[in-house]
Amino acid sequence: MNIKKYFTPAHISIGIVCLLLAFFITMQIKSVNVINKNGNTDKLRAENLAMELKNEQEKNIELNKQLLLAKQEIDSFKEEAAETNGYSQTLTTQLQRAELLAGLTAVEGSGVQVTLNDSNAINNLPENANAYVIHDMDILQVINELRDAGAEAIALNGERIVSTSEIRCAGATVSVNNNRYSIPYVITAIGDPVNMENALLMRNGVVDSLTFYGFDIEVKKVNSIKLNAYTGPLNYKYAVPSKITTNTQTNGGQ
């Protein structure tokens, strides 16, 4: 076997070419495999995330149940405390008042129920379908009117409106206490039913202006409705009760 025959310039250059070609093809196959795998993991990730979301939601429901139980326990403790002596009795009434104001207790009483639904009217204004959909602003208007008319407790689709509640557009839904609700929007308010109904139905009032667009609005007086307590988180990070002092500086600008 003549070794020299295999090391002519031609063979060497062809050898180098083959080496390079083989190297790059193998590298490419390796890379493509890795890239494809990554693509698949993206899909897997989405599935995993969906699973995680479902798990978290289930956990959430479970925790909510626990929260309700804990609240019942607290209530029973409060009752016990109230029975023992006068000081705790006054504290309890104060606490009750504060909780009522904050919307932390379920309340019932007479009031109104307002149902808002999207318009059934034929869209005469071209490219303005938005005008026929109930918006967060419409709900806010109704709630504002109810508050003005002396509503003491308000809920939207069962979600209690408290001092920190937002009513905000969230796509096709409305976000309240970070929970999303869609049509029909049922606003329940406890207060003087006649007063509140009149406030809503007055000429050029909220209902009047909304029915102009053909919104399906129903205002109903009810003798007894029950509103659930606010169950969201109560984390006050920035607002700290300030101490009352004699030379208070809080009323600056005098």
Next chain:
Amino acid sequence: MIIIMCLLLGVVIALALPFTFSSIVSKFISVGILAALDSVFGGLAASANNSFKMKIFVTGFFGNALVAVLLTYMGSLLNIDLTIAAIVVFGTRIFQNFAILRRFVLERYMSKKETKNL
């Protein structure tokens, strides 16, 4: 012999290296590989015709690959998918060269058969 050894060596080196190309680089490399494959088939067809020239083969191999990569890069800058141009051109040429090669091999095989029969 040396060709097979070099092919194996290339595969081994590639497998031994720990890194892989990113998806962007991979796009250019694929076009480069296509151009190189075209050169190889061209070289094989030329050797079948007895018109194989080493310098033309080697410059064609590197030149085609480089131009193909540069063209693809320019296409990505201009937002034109010039990889398609490279794929069509080199793909067609690979098939043509393969056809030449096939004819050469078949003819040689048939002529051998004829000489045997005579």
